[in-house]
Amino acid sequence: MVSYLAVLFVMFIIFMFLSNVLIHRYIQREARDGLKQQSEYLKKVVNESFFNRRKDLKNNPELAPNFRILSRIINADFIIYNKDNRIILKSSKDIDQQIIYLMSQEDKSEYITYKETVTSSNGDIMGYILLFTKLKNVQAFQQSIVGTIMISMIVAILVALLFSYFIQRSITNPIKKLKKDMSSISLDEDYTFNPITTGDEIEDLYHGFKNMVNRLKLNVDERRRFFQNASHELKTPLMSIQGYAEAIRDGVVDGYEVDDSLDIIIHQSKRLKMTVDDILYLTKLENTPENYNFETANIVVTIKKIVKEFNKIAQDKQINIELIHSSEKIISQIDVEKFRGVITNIISNALRYAEHKITIAMSSDEGMYAIHITDDGVGFSFNEENKVFERFYKGKNGNSGIGLTIAKTIVQEHGGTIRAYQNQPKGAGFEIKLPVKLS
Numbered sequence: 022m023v024s025y026l027a028v029l030f031v032m033f034i035i036f037m038f039l040s041n042v043l044i045h046r047y048i049q050r051e052a053r054d055g056l057k058q059q060s061e062y063l064k065k066v067v068n069e070s071f072f073n074r075r076k077d078l079k080n081n082p083e084l085a086p087n088f089r090i091l092s093r094i095i096n097a098d099f100i101i102y103n104k105d106n107r108i109i110l111k112s113s114k115d116i117d118q119q120i121i122y123l124m125s126q127e128d129k130s131e132y133i134t135y136k137e138t139v140t141s142s143n144g145d146i147m148g149y150i151l152l153f154t155k156l157k158n159v160q161a162f163q164q165s166i167v168g169t170i171m172i173s174m175i176v177a178i179l180v181a182l183l184f185s186y187f188i189q190r191s192i193t194n195p196i197k198k199l200k201k202d203m204s205s206i207s208l209d210e211d212y213t214f215n216p217i218t219t220g221d222e223i224e225d226l227y228h229g230f231k232n233m234v235n236r237l238k239l240n241v242d243e244r245r246r247f248f249q250n251a252s253h254e255l256k257t258p259l260m261s262i263q264g265y266a267e268a269i270r271d272g273v274v275d276g277y278e279v280d281d282s283l284d285i286i287i288h289q290s291k292r293l294k295m296t297v298d299d300i301l302y303l304t305k306l307e308n309t310p311e312n313y314n315f316e317t318a319n320i321v322v323t324i325k326k327i328v329k330e331f332n333k334i335a336q337d338k339q340i341n342i343e344l345i346h347s348s349e350k351i352i353s354q355i356d357v358e359k360f361r362g363v364i365t366n367i368i369s370n371a372l373r374y375a376e377h378k379i380t381i382a383m384s385s386d387e388g389m390y391a392i393h394i395t396d397d398g399v400g401f402s403f404n405e406e407n408k409v410f411e412r413f414y415k416g417k418n419g420n421s422g423i424g425l426t427i428a429k430t431i432v433q434e435h436g437g438t439i440r441a442y443q444n445q446p447k448g449a450g451f452e453i454k455l456p457v458k459l460s
C-alpha cells in the first residue's frame with residue numbers, strides 16, 4: 022500500500038512539473054502571437070510623416086481619433102519609436118525612454134516582447150513598433166490553470182484510492198476467509214467451510230480447495246484402511262506361528278505332531294513372507310510409476326513361455342491349459358517382467374480354482390489386443406467379480422488378496438483395462454485389453 026502511494030506521489034510530481042513547463046511554453050507562444058497580431062494593426066496606421074513628427078502624438082488632434090480606436094483593439098503595452106530611439110507614441114504615460122533600452126537588452130525575462138521594424142516603400146528603416154506585456158500577467162494566468170489541474174488531479178487520485186480500497190476489500194475478505202479455513206481444517210473430522218459466493222475466480226478457488234480436501238480425506242481414509250488390513254493380514258499367520266511354536270516348547274504336541282506343527286510354522290512363514298513381498302511390491306508400483314521398462318515384445322510368445330512354466334503344476338493337478346490365438350504375432354511395447362507378473366497371478370489363481378481346464382485366448386484388432394483367461398472352477402460368488410481387484414480382498418482359499426490389485430495397477434500403467442466376469446457355463450473369467458503400442 023505504501024509503495025502504491027509513493028508511486029502515485031512521484032507520478033503526481035512529474036505530471037505537475039511537465040504540465041507546468043508545457044503550459045508556460047504554450048502561454049508564452051500564444052502571448053507572442055497575440056502581440057504580433059496587434060503589431061499588424063499598428064503598422065497599418067504608421068507612415069513616414071508619422072515618424073518624422075516632432076511633437077508628441079497625444080497632443081495632435083488629427084491623428085488622435087485613429088489611435089483612440091486602435092487602443093480599444095490593442096490591449097498590450099506598446100511603444101512606437103523612430104530610428105533615433107525617440108518615442109513617437111506610447112500606450113501609457115508611465116513608459117519612458119529607458120524602456121527601449123531595457124527591451125533591446127538580452128535579458129527579457131520580465132517581459133514578453135514583439136518588435137517589428139517599419140520600413141518605407143524603398144526599404145529604408147523608418148522606426149520600430151515594440152509591443153510588450155509583463156511576464157507577471159501571463160504567470161498569473163498560468164498559475165490559475167496549473168492550480169485547477171492540480172486540484173482536479175488530487176480529487177481524481179482520492180476518488181481512485183477510495184475505489185481501489187473498496188475493490189481490494191472485496192477481494193481480500195473472501196481470501197482471508199479461505200485462509201482461515203485452510204489453516205483450521207482437519208482431515209480427521211468433518212469440517213464446515215465458510216461459504217464463498219463471490220461468483221468469480223475466488224469462488225472457483227474455494228470449490229477447488231474443497232475438492233482437494235475431499236480427495237485428501239479419501240486418501241487418508243484409504244491409507245488408514247490399508248494399515249488396518251495389512252496389520253490384520255500379518256497378525257493372523259504370526260499368531261498361528263506363535264501358537265504352534267509355544268505348543269512345541271511346552272510339550273503340548275509330541276511325536277509326529279511336532280513335525281506337523283513345524284510344517285505349519287514353515288507354511289505360515291512362507292505365506293507371511295509372500296504377503297509382505299506383495300505389499301512392498303504394490304507400494305513400490307504405486308509410489309514410483311516411472312519405474313517401467315517398456316520394450317518391444319511378442320505377447321503370444323511371452324504368454325506361451327509362462328504357460329510352459331505352469332505345465333508341471335497343471336499336470337499334477339490334472340488341469341489342461343489351452344491356448345487359443347489366431348496369429349503367432351502380437352507385437353507391442355510392454356514391461357515384460359511386470360506383464361508376466363499379471364498373467365502369472367491370474368493363471369495361478371485359476372489353477373487354484375479350476376476343475377479340469379483353463380483357457381487362454383488372445384486376439385487383436387484395430388490397435389487393441391485382448392487376453393481372456395477362463396477356468397471351469399467355482400467362479401465368483403454374488404457380486405464378487407467387482408471386488409476382486411480391491412486391496413486385501415480375498416475369497417475362499419484366498420492368499421494375500423493383493424495379486425489382482427497389483428495386476429490392475431500394472432495393466433492401467435500400460436494404458437489398458439482389466440475386468441473379471443462369470444464364465445459360461447461355470448467358472449471365472451478375466452479380460453485384459455491393451456493398446457498395441459509400437460514405439
Ligand SMILES: Nc1ncnc2c1ncn2[C@@H]1O[C@H](COP(=O)(O)OP(=O)(O)O)[C@@H](O)[C@H]1O
Nearest residue numbers: 370374409415416419420421422423424425449
Ligand atoms: N479364477 C478365480 N476363480 C474364483 N475366484 C477367484 C479367481 N481368481 C481370483 N479370485 C478371487 O479373487 C480374490 C483375490 O485374488 P488375488 O488378488 O489374486 O488374491 P489372492 O490370490 O492372494 O487371494 C481371491 O482370493 C479369490 O477370492
Ligand SMILES: [Mg+2]
Nearest residue numbers: 366370424425
Ligand atoms: Mg493371487
